[in-house]
Amino acid sequence: MFNLLQKAHRFHHTVSFFSGINDQCSSLKSPSNSLKLVHAQLVKIGLNFSNVYLGNRCVDLYFKSGSPKDAVKVFDDMSSKNIFSWNLYLKVLVKCSDMATARRVFDEMPERDAVSWNTVISGDHAKEMHCRIVKKDGCYSNLVVGNSLIDMYGKLGLVDYSLAVFLSMERVDVISWNAMISGCCTSGYERFAFHQFWVMRSSGFEVDEYTVSAVLTACSNLRNLEKGKQMFCFSTKMGFHGNAVVCSAAIDLFSKCNRLGSALRVFKESHMFDSAVYNAMIACHASHNMEENAFDLFVYSLRESIRLTEFTLSSVLHSAAVFVPVEQGSLLHSLVIKTGFETEAIVASSLVQMYNKYGLVEYALKIFSKMASRDLIVWNTMILGLADNGKLFESIELFEKLLESGLHPDQITYSAVLSACSYGGLLEEGMAVFSSMPQQQRGVVPTNEHYNCVVNMMIRSGLINEAIYFLYLLQWEPDSRIWESLLLACGDYENLELMETIADRLMELEPHSPLPYLSYLANTYEKRGRWESVVRLRRKMEKVTRKEVADISWIGIKGHTYSFEANPTFHHGRENVCSILGFLKQDMSTGDDNVFIN
Known part of the structure; x- marks a missing residue:
């Protein structure tokens, strides 16, 4: 009897311990190593998974910690299973995209509930499962299953099925x-989402914070600031202004509508240490080229133990590619691995982009090759990264592999591969890629970005007249970049008449930019001794030239990043820098060349 009581007491403490671990895992995404130690301890004290509750908890914990193989192993070792066990197993299989096994397990389950149907519906065989539900049980009388189908079709972009x-x-x-x-918001039917919201209100349904968040997202997608403001005021009236979901959606709205001050005000007034709110603000800073602010806010969130998400890390990695030295970028990569987010597609794609920006293409390729599934975004990132780092043939080869994978290239894909052809002067290959664009599916139509690449390819091959004729045949208004490329090429061949014609067109497109005239045309006038034309040109530019944008650069020293603007009076350590410059100028004037020699 004493042994039984002791075992029961031990079991009670084990259950309590597992519940605590479960809560911690849900909030902190604990790594699987700690769970394996707990697992080993359970086996050691004789509490293996003959108990269904402990087995289910362990499967759930391994699944949440990003260790699906361990979760499957525990499930297989369980001597008894209930419906909850089978549903957990289904979630693991669907998360791993093993839909064939998931379908077989679903068919062999001794019993199924709404959770079972919802889990398997979320996989790749949505319409097939829908038909089976209607045929076997009927879905329209079951509210949970019906809602799951609406949500699933919406995420797949099939709004007509959702509505049906x-x-x-x-x-x-x-x-x-x-x-x-x-x-509707996910699928690009934002205006229909507004209509649905109006019908919902007219039908007497009370909205909640998720309704408001969804409508705010629709306003963000459409960049409709006025509707967004009205919705945010409505949320305040309903008492949702202190909700994290609503605040994060409002921050995203103001960010996309270029109202950084309003986004920052919402963030400060929320007074919430919530990951969704911090994610939105970090992404807001990153999207407005305020990488230093984004990184500082990220460091602050770490100090406050705010739970990291894949969206947090993606935004920070994006900022790191622009602002953070490579050493700190590597530390961020280590943090990604430690927190278990390296398998998330959005994080892996950001890592690929970061290493490409650093010029470490081999690291980017290594991450790219290890990804279990690759979406078009990461393909585009890798193709463009190879092109930007001079791996031109590798970029074209990767483009061909993309075509073999079954994914359809978009405008960004073609821009990346045409850039590679342009950099390498690969006219024949580039024209073949360009010619294939209109024939591709999904309506990929050439834009100025693609035309600019083709024109540059022709110019680098010495085919200036052909490039001009190409633009003439397009019946398309080229942008300033294309005209600048032609202007530079004409300067190399000293075709002054054509240069003046192009420069006049550039002046119409960008009247406030001194680059076309001063860099190209003025130099040509000077070479030919046409000083009167040079003076006339510079006077004309003085009337239209506006304030120049100040340059800025970064440098990392001992783990700290310093920024320097073109104005020498506004940077870190300006007093010391100015005093040293004065000292150097004094020594230069005295002609003492050995001042720093002992």
């Missing part, structure tokens, strides 16, 4: 409306 399910349901609730509105 929504209209066929016997009863809907606020979750149904939220799923419908969110699906």
Whole structure:
């Protein structure tokens, strides 16, 4: 009896301990090493997974910590299983994109509930599972299953299917409306989302914070500041202004509408240490080229133990590629591995971009090759990274592998590979890629970016007249970059008449930029001794030239990053720098060349 009581007491403490670990894992995303130690200790004290509760907890914890293989192993070792065990196992399989096994397990389950259906619906065979649900159990009488179908079709961009399910349901609730509105935002039907919100309100349904957040997201996507302000005022009236979901959506709205001050005000007035709010503000700083602010806020969030998410790390890695020295970028990579986010596509894509920006293409390729699934964004990032780092043929080869993978290139893909052809002067290969664009699916239409690459390819091959004729045949208004490329080429061949024609066109497109005239045309006038034309040109430019943008640079010293602007009176240590400069000028004037020699 004593042994039984002792084992029961030990079991009680084990259950309590697992519950605490579960809460910690949910909030901190603990690494799997700690769980393996707990697992080993359970085996050591004789509490293996003959108990269903402990087995389910361990499967759940391994799954949340990013160790699906360990989760599957624990499931296989469990001597008894319930419906919760099978549903956890299904989640693991779907998360690993092993839909074939998930379908087989689903068919072999001794019993199924709404969670089972919802889990398997979230995989790749959505329409097939929908048909099975309607045929076997009927989904429209089950509110949970119907809502899951609406949400699933919305995430897949199939709004017509979402609407069909929504209209066929016997009863809907606020979750149904939220799923419908969110699906419209995800699929690019923001105006229909506004209409759905109006119908929802007219039908007497009470909105919640998720409804407001979804409508704010629609306003963000459309860059509709006025509607967004109205919605934010409505959320304040409803008492949602202190909600993290609403605040993060409002920050995103103001950020995308170039209202950085308003976004910062919402962030400061929220007084919340929430990951969603901090993610939104970090992304806001990063998108407005305020990488230093984004990085400082990220460091502050770490000090306050705010839970990291894949979106936090993605924004910070994006900033690191611009602002942070390579050593600190490597430390961020280590943090990604430690927190278990290296398998997340958005984080891996940001790592690829960061290493490409650093010029460490081999590191970027290593991460790219290890990704379990690659979306078009990471393909584009890698192709462009290879092109920017001089790996031109490798960039073209990767483009060909993309075509073989079954993904459809978009405008960014073609811009990247045409850039590679342009840098390398690969006219034949570049024209073949350009010619294939209109024939590709998904409506990829050439833009000025692509035309600029083609023109540069022709210019580097010495085909200036052909480039001009190419633009003439397009019946497309070239932008200033294309004209500048032609102007530079004409300067090399000293075609002054054509240069003046192009310069006049550039003046119409960008009247406040002195670059076309002063850099190209004025130099040509000086070479030919046409000083009167030089003076006339410079006077003309003085009337239209506005304030120049100050240059800025960064340098990392002993783990700290210092920024320097073109104005010498506004940077770190300006007093010391100015005093040293004065000292050097004095020594130079005295002609003492050995001042620093002992």
